[in-house]
Amino acid sequence: MGQREELIRFLKASRGRISPAEVGLPPRDRRREKGLSRDEVAMLAGMSVTWYTWFEQGRDVQLSAPTLERLSTALRFSPREREFLFALAQHRPPPLIDSSSRTVAPSVRHMLDSLNVPALVLTEEWTVIAWNRFVARVFRDYGAMAPEDRNLFKILLQGESYKAQEDEYRDMVQRLTARLKWDYSRAIRVDVFDALIAEMMDRSELFRHFWLNGDIMAHMEGPNTRILPGLGQVSFQHTSYAVEQEPSQRLMLFAPMDAETVAILARIGAEEDSEVA
Template sequence: MTTTPPPAPAARVPEAARDTESGESRRRELAHFLRSRRERIAPEQVGLPPGRRRRTPGLRREEVAQLAAVGVTWYTWLEQARDIQVSGQVADAIARALMLDAGERSHLFTLAGTADPHPHLEGPGMSPAMRAMLDQLEPLPAAVFNSRYDIVAYNRTYARLVTDLDALPAEDRNVMWLAFTHPLWRERMLDREENTRLMAGKFRASMAQHLGEPGWKGLLRRLQQNSAEFRQAWERHDVVRPGSHVKRYLNPEVGLLAFDFSHLWLGPQDGPRMTVYAPADAQTRERLARLLRIVTAEGTPAAV
């Protein structure tokens, strides 16, 4: 009786070779994406003369390089899928030159393998309708957050809930960053240890869906480098799903504020959301009305 020998096991591709192949695929996709975005823009849209002898639609490579303030040869290599490094600042300049929307911008940074230096530009919440909704909710504090906890948009009472958000650099308007590193935010967020523990657990649960994304890795690295408390919380590997509990803040202008809060999800669960802070007691409601009178008297603009 003859037996058929078992098939030989498939040869395993070395991990280094898989990484190389993945990098090459990503560079090719980036090259095709940049070319497609470049070809859809008419020169007049970016203030350039239309010219008479254009063989291809849209902008030329040298025009994109000029608008982004990068070298023509370097940009040409980028569209040729050469193995070159793209910094966050250069990717930002290219995104602006190509007039990318939020989704396209995020795609560019993912393909480039670099962190967005202005992550607050991502995600929903910046439309006039959303701003009007935030405005109409006053005096209730309300804000739109993306899934990475960047504060995308907010109304006047949220802007002054703890400290003056408008005075902070855009890259620091992230509730994780503020809760773990901003001295005044940490001082005025009551029940801080419990709240930061929950926040770190929620962040870990959300990050499971974004492990390969540069923006998430950049925020995680920044928190680990600047907060020993965050490092300790992160190393516990706690995972917390979104939920409700009372939050208390010591506002420097009107005193203690206590809130219940609810989320209006603007995308998939754990994704972008609008959060509204409802007074947990009559005293907070009265103090919120007073806070709104203060910011209105100062001429603070409505929803940002």
Template sequence: MTTTQRRRPELAAFLRSRRARVTPADVGMPPGFRRRTPGLRREEVAQLSGVGVTWYTWLEQGRPINASPQVLDAVARTLRLDHPEREHLYHLAEVPYEPGPAGLAQQIEPEIQDIIDALDPHPAVVYNSRYDVLATNPAYRDLFVVPATIEVAAPNVLWTLFSVPEKDCPVVYRDKELPVMVATLRSSYGRHVGEPAWEDFIRGLSAVSPYFAELWASGEVIPPGPRVKTFRHAAVGELRMTSVSLSINGLPECRIVAYTPEDADARRKVAVLRERREKLWPPSDGHRTETAIADAG
């Protein structure tokens, strides 16, 4: 049995179960008499969704018909599906799912902070798809410390890296690493084209950094992935670190990036930085940092 043949019965059962839980009163319709179904009728779902009764009937029967994202969204609204249910509907109908244009997360739950703190002595950071820094652990703050950036609402990796003088950039191979980061940013930008926060960010950073503007205009697109990067630190010199991105359930456009030393020299230097931690980051600072943190994603 093919994947499509397996999914269609699941789709039919899912739609029937969701339809059964929505009452006429939920959608502003009179209850009527002699209703044989606990929820809406098929023709009512079709009418409220703006689709043909026959088409919706075939969809709910699991027939091999095509559905567009617009039609699935209309059905999802009628059936009052939440975000996980809407995504499930898309998967069962074999339609590529794109999350709605919700705002990017700007904070995380304490449990996520506990997780990245537990990764110490490995540096770890949480940021969203625009590279806003949402949380860091002490080892990360050991490694990346630059003056505060006040032009953006939250510390932002790209803003920091492109706005500081090249000699102060913590990324050693700047001309190799920064294009990768901009291409990663563009891969997320497609979900947010036209949103004021994203357009203001791109426009503002392009004005601050001609180099960013040049890279942005190139149109390169790549997804995030593991990389070996070389960083510089005023106290210990250069360090080679491997970065790995980890997705976070419930925060689809956020990720944890954890770093591990690539060699014995980097491990020694990370240990040296850790020894200096109490001086650089007093315990009273807690989890939050008032400086912009530079990272190379």
């Protein structure tokens, strides 16, 4: 079965499961088909009957993103069904929607707690909303910070300990600003980004320079080394991944780069387990 045939089947099945009464339409006498008719779907989606009919028949009809959004609403699609429609109709994901979610799914929380390496979850504007015990011990305890102070971009650019190594700090600001540019281009909450950018423009000459003249980075990864008092030096390679359940959230993982770091993490884990016991 090709994608066009799957689109036909999907649309027919979707309108067939919705009764007119569910969407406030009067019932028809002697209905020939189960669910909504094509005419009714077209009316609910603000489309012409001809265009919807051709689309459902699999003809070479290109619908705009706003039209597909209205069709998704008319057919009461779930977020996954909406993504499926866009993938079949336009061969690309739908525009991101602002879920305003500041919590993580239980499965993501379980994954964070199960890992033996530092890991955290960021919102699209870089606010840390979830972390595991290794992050609290190796980097900082976000639980001891007010939610409005948990923006990782501001923490990294304004932290005095990062500024101590001038060359490394400059390279970090360049990388972070390049990634922030990419995130800004895809932002849902543009007003939040605008406020963050304006604040950084006022507070950091380096940020201003790289924002106005720097590169763009679509992927966030790189080395991270720090010294933990009483434990020693730890070195990580950090990478980030989109959270499938919530595309506006990003998971950051810190993988140890040497045996010493692995041993220190094991020690931290054992200490945490003994405290719980």
